[in-house]
Amino acid sequence: MGALNFAGRALKNLFSAPATIKYPFEPRVYPEGTRGHVENDMDQCILCGLCQMRCPTKAITVDKGSQTWSIRPFSCIQCRCCVDNCPKKSLSMGLKYQEPGSVKVTKTFELSDKQKELLAAQQKAAAERAAAAKAAAAAKAAGGNAAAKPEAK
Amino acid sequence: MSNRSVVPFGPQHPVLPEPIHLDLVLEDEVVVDAIPSIGFVHRGLEKLVEVKDFNEMAYVAERICGICSYGHGFGYCDAVEHIMNIEIPPRAQYLRTILFEMSRLHSHMLWFGLLADGFGFESLFMDAWRIREKLLDMLEEATGGRVIFSINKIGGMRRDIPKEMLKSFRQRLEDLTEDLKVTVRTLLEDPAVKSRLSGVGVLTADEVETLGAAGPFLRGSGIRRDSRKLGYLAYDDIDFDIITHNDGDTYARTYVRAMEILQSVDIIKQAIEKTPAGEVDVPVKGFPNGEYMTRIEQPRGEACYYVKANGKKFLERMRVRTPTFANIPALTASLRGSELADIPILILAIDPCISCTER
Numbered sequence: 001m002g003a004l005n006f007a008g009r010a011l012k013n014l015f016s017a018p019a020t021i022k023y024p025f026e027p028r029v030y031p032e033g034t035r036g037h038v039e040n041d042m043d044q045c046i047l048c049g050l051c052q053m054r055c056p057t058k059a060i061t062v063d064k065g066s067q068t069w070s071i072r073p074f075s076c077i078q079c080r081c082c083v084d085n086c087p088k089k090s091l092s093m094g095l096k097y098q099e100p101g102s103v104k105v106t107k108t109f110e111l112s113d114k115q116k117e118l119l120a121a122q123q124k125a126a127a128e129r130a131a132a133a134k135a136a137a138a139a140k141a142a143g144g145n146a147a148a149k150p151e152a153k
Numbered sequence: 154m155s156n157r158s159v160v161p162f163g164p165q166h167p168v169l170p171e172p173i174h175l176d177l178v179l180e181d182e183v184v185v186d187a188i189p190s191i192g193f194v195h196r197g198l199e200k201l202v203e204v205k206d207f208n209e210m211a212y213v214a215e216r217i218c219g220i221c222s223y224g225h226g227f228g229y230c231d232a233v234e235h236i237m238n239i240e241i242p243p244r245a246q247y248l249r250t251i252l253f254e255m256s257r258l259h260s261h262m263l264w265f266g267l268l269a270d271g272f273g274f275e276s277l278f279m280d281a282w283r284i285r286e287k288l289l290d291m292l293e294e295a296t297g298g299r300v301i302f303s304i305n306k307i308g309g310m311r312r313d314i315p316k317e318m319l320k321s322f323r324q325r326l327e328d329l330t331e332d333l334k335v336t337v338r339t340l341l342e343d344p345a346v347k348s349r350l351s352g353v354g355v356l357t358a359d360e361v362e363t364l365g366a367a368g369p370f371l372r373g374s375g376i377r378r379d380s381r382k383l384g385y386l387a388y389d390d391i392d393f394d395i396i397t398h399n400d401g402d403t404y405a406r407t408y409v410r411a412m413e414i415l416q417s418v419d420i421i422k423q424a425i426e427k428t429p430a431g432e433v434d435v436p437v438k439g440f441p442n443g444e445y446m447t448r449i450e451q452p453r454g455e456a457c458y459y460v461k462a463n464g465k466k467f468l469e470r471m472r473v474r475t476p477t478f479a480n481i482p483a484l485t486a487s488l489r490g491s492e493l494a495d496i497p498i499l500i501l502a503i504d505p506c507i508s509c510t511e512r
Contacts (some may be wrong), residue, residue: 005335005338005339006277006336007279007336007341008281009335010276013276019283019286031290031293031294032294033294033297033312034293034297035297035303056205056206056209056212077301078298078301078303079212079222079303080297080303080311081209082310088201093297129198133480146163
């Protein structure tokens with residue numbers, strides 16, 4: 001019985017189209033949400049370094065000095081931790097699987113000019129704020145000292 | 154007295170997907186003893202608990218094995234959740250059940266193909282893997298990965314499976330059922346297959362129990378034991394029966410696994426029907442402190458996850474007892490007295506997973 005059933009299927013298989021897709025000629029359609037590879041939108045990234053901290057395999061390096069974000073794709077395990085922890089949503093999972101290769105490469109991306117300017121402006125503002133706060137604290141301390149001195153005498 | 158000779162079997166052998174070595178002591182064509190040795194793919198994953206954060210360890214646990222990866226990830230998370238007294242929302246329980254059964258289904262289909270290939274039934278092998286491919290597509294849609302799912306985390310699921318997707322899974326499984334039934338029936342009713350599997354490597358219920366076998370190997374000898382009946386996840390609410398067979402031979406083991414394929418489809422359909430709405434994860438605070446052992450039913454049998462924590466970021470110990478490890482003594486017992494030509498079938502019938510065994 002079983003063999004007869006299967007003979008029907010085997011015959012059908014002989015004359016029907018293959019179950020596989022003819023890959024290079026027909027594109028592979030990835031389902032939405034496939035964890036293929038990590039992408040970073042350098043127009044959004046603020047180099048906060050959270051992705052580097054949360055990466056289980058330490059595949060991501062954030063260099064604030066040279067303003068670059070780099071990933072070692074051969075160490076990446078596509079766990080999606082960095083994407084889930086990105087505060088600016090600049091990281092995302094690309095659908096295409098990580099390409100194979102014979103050399104362990106490091107992919108480095110530089111911050112976009114727009115983002116560089118933004119960060120510089122933010123740093124400047126922060127420095128000004130810090131300076132202002134310091135000046136205020138110094139003035140307060142001086143005032144406090146002036147008030148305290150007569151008491152000490 | 155006839156001559157005795159020792160034939161090495163493995164670690165590289167056409168029927169073995171993974172390396173295990175057996176020294177077969179033969180008297181003419183009959184095996185009188187089999188001495189197994191393992192250790193070819195040991196990676197020391199358990200030791201990694203000392204250097205990986207307990208949250209990150211879930212990714213390591215999943216990578217113990219590529220076929221039972223879902224169960225390993227879940228088993229580890231479940232143990233840590235018990236230590237931390239985390240109650241998982243009901244929706245997450247059901248989604249975990251659905252995915253667990255899907256992974257059982259794809260694991261059994263993989264075994265099905267390998268067994269068919271083992272005795273030279275190439276078209277059945279291709280047919281089983283054609284069906285498995287559709288299951289892998291479903292798993293990729295739901296979790297984002299084909300082999301490593303990374304969907305379990307401590308405290309629930311990392312992503313929700315939308316209602317429409319569950320509905321489409323139900324429909325696609327419905328469509329697959331006819332296909333599956335023909336494939337399964339072919340294996341179980343084909344006279345050539347039957348004559349090859351029946352009466353080979355017979356072990357009685359007493360023997361398998363004494364030797365500590367697990368999973369379909371145990372149930373193939375008539376013992377009704379299935380960890381899913383312990384009531385973890387949503388298995389308590391799902392109506393299913395433990396599949397057993399009384400013959401204790403290779404055909405019986407094949408029968409149990411083949412029937413579990415159809416049963417898994419049924420369990421998934423029931424679980425999809427009953428999945429409640431709601432959250433899929435709960436926030437986790439603090440570090441685990443204490444110890445726990447989880448028992449779950451992996452596709453190959455019962456697996457145990459022991460976790461010991463001491464209130465720090467890193468765990469003290471994680472230990473996994475995998476079903477194939479438990480099955481090796483019974484496997485060597487079943488090899489004794491069988492013909493040399495039956496060895497590949499006997500080994501494939503326990504669905505060996507050496508990566509799990511060695512970690």
